[in-house]
Amino acid sequence: MNVPVLRVRTRRIPTPEHLLGYADAKSPIAWLRRDDGLVARGEVWRIDTFGADRFQDAQRQWRELVAAAEVHDEVAVPGSGLVAFGAFAFAASSSTPSTLIVPEYIVGTVGEVSFLTEIQVAADSPAFDDELAGDAPVTAAIPAPHPLGVPATTALHPGHVTEAAHRQAVTEAVARIRTGALAKVVIARDLVGTLTADADRRSVVERLHADYPETWTYCVDGLVGASPEMLGRVIDGAVTARVLAGTMPRHPNADADVRVGEDLLHSPKNREEHKYAIDSALASMSGMRQVATAADDLDGGLTASPEPFLLKLPNVWHLASDIRGTLPEDATVFDLIEALHPTAAVGGTPRDAAMRLIAELEGVDRGRYAGPVGWCSATGDGEWVIALRGAQITGNRVVAMAGGGIVASSDPAEEYAETMPKFRPIVTAFAERESN
Numbered sequence: 300m301n302v303p304v305l306r307v308r309t310r311r312i313p314t315p316e317h318l319l320g321y322a323d324a325k326s327p328i329a330w331l332r333r334d335d336g337l338v339a340r341g342e343v344w345r346i347d348t349f350g351a352d353r354f355q356d357a358q359r360q361w362r363e364l365v366a367a368a369e370v371h372d373e374v375a376v377p378g379s380g381l382v383a384f385g386a387f388a389f390a391a392s393s394s395t396p397s398t399l400i401v402p403e404y405i406v407g408t409v410g411e412v413s414f415l416t417e418i419q420v421a422a423d424s425p426a427f428d429d430e431l432a433g434d435a436p437v438t439a440a441i442p443a444p445h446p447l448g449v450p451a452t453t454a455l456h457p458g459h460v461t462e463a464a465h466r467q468a469v470t471e472a473v474a475r476i477r478t479g480a481l482a483k484v485v486i487a488r489d490l491v492g493t494l495t496a497d498a499d500r501r502s503v504v505e506r507l508h509a510d511y512p513e514t515w516t517y518c519v520d521g522l523v524g525a526s527p528e529m530l531g532r533v534i535d536g537a538v539t540a541r542v543l544a545g546t547m548p549r550h551p552n553a554d555a556d557v558r559v560g561e562d563l564l565h566s567p568k569n570r571e572e573h574k575y576a577i578d579s580a581l582a583s584m585s586g587m588r589q590v591a592t593a594a595d596d597l598d599g600g601l602t603a604s605p606e607p608f609l610l611k612l613p614n615v616w617h618l619a620s621d622i623r624g625t626l627p628e629d630a631t632v633f634d635l636i637e638a639l640h641p642t643a644a645v646g647g648t649p650r651d652a653a654m655r656l657i658a659e660l661e662g663v664d665r666g667r668y669a670g671p672v673g674w675c676s677a678t679g680d681g682e683w684v685i686a687l688r689g690a691q692i693t694g695n696r697v698v699a700m701a702g703g704g705i706v707a708s709s710d711p712a713e714e715y716a717e718t719m720p721k722f723r724p725i726v727t728a729f730a731e732r733e734s735n
């Protein structure tokens with residue numbers, strides 16, 4: 300394939316007040332956490348891949364683009380320079396494309412630094428005007444930020460996997476697990492809705508980021524959500540990941556809520572679910588030969604494996620473990636996420652048996668739900684979370700999915716109930732508001 304020569308320039312800019320103002324209302328691209336974020340607009344190049352080789356095919360095409368590109372990056376922070384945003388399908392059999400998008404503009408804030416990246420196809424445009432380099436005002440280079448329009452709202456209703464179908468699937472999954480065919484499988488269900496054509500999709504991103512600032516709010520090619528689970532982050536060869544499995548809804552009463560968290564921490568069923576997830580992540584990382592894993596003292600002293608810690612989100616408690624390590628010299632974040640996906644937190648144990656059972660019992664293409672979503676850099680760094688607590692918007696149609704890990708002692712009614720708070724972030728983000 301003939302790849303274009305991309306011309307890329309990143310310059311430092313004053314910190315923008317409202318990053319999302321720079322995104323497109325119809326097809327926003329965003330990656331936000333706390334006060335940091337990358338927001339992008341336009342599409343200079345797109346890579347779509349399918350099937351079992353979707354990660355390696357995407358990586359190969361990305362490398363070709365990178366090799367041909369002329370990059371001038373004055374900033375050199377994670378997310379500056381040539382970057383693509385992407386989302387991968389959960390299953391190799393999915394008819395949904397796995398997509399990398401190279402945008403036209405990226406406006407980013409990383410810590411104290413804010414920057415603008417402009418990307419062009421060299422053959423189509425004159426060289427960057429050197430006089431604009433340095434401290435020229437950004438407004439000279441990108442469309443002015445625009446305020447949010449009519450919010451994107453819709454009620455979400457059960458879709459293909461009805462309540463009855465979900466219970467039946469969980470009951471069957473427990474029966475299969477008890478035969479010894481597998482140890483854990485994650486069963487999900489879907490909710491569907493419809494947006495009006497004029498809706499400003501950035502409202503959903505804004506709401507998720509405001510409500511869940513500790514999670515990673517993503518929006519790529521219509522896939523939008525706020526994920527608490529970091530599948531794999533690579534910055535200068537250093538790998539970090541956050542594994543979640545084991546969930547309880549938050550309790551409105553403060554004392555009862557603390558007890559719920561304690562119960563979760565000591566629940567054998569949830570500890571078992573968690574162990575499968577952390578074991579599968581560690582095994583996948585060690586499978587990448589040199590990834591040295593050390594699961595201690597991450598994130599300001601939080602301890603992790605072998606003992607999980609409690610992660611408290613506005614909607615749920617999770618059992619969590621952080622992992623860190625070092626990537627092999629020649630590997631990239633694509634190799635990492637390919638090795639890790641699907642962890643037992645969204646697939647099951649053993650992986651192949653679980654993937655077959657998911658296809659059989661859910662009977663619906665998960666699309667990009669529970670697949671990796673994030674961004675990659677020219678050097679093979681990047682951040683990819685698991686696409687949870689979100690929805691895929693395609694045209695005006697919205698499909699949200701949520702699920703939970705099933706083990707031998709799982710109860711169908713409890714598993715159905717567990718999906719409710721997992722849907723809450725996205726249901727609330729699409730809900731009508733009294734005032735805005």
Ligand SMILES: C=C(O[C@@H]1C=C(C(=O)O)C=C[C@H]1O)C(=O)O
Pocket residue numbers: 485487528543544545546572617644645687688700701702703704705721
């Ligand atoms: C599958 C989902 O979440 C995953 C499953 C969890 C569980 O079973 O306890 C917890 C966190 C996630 O790893 C989802 O949110 O849809």
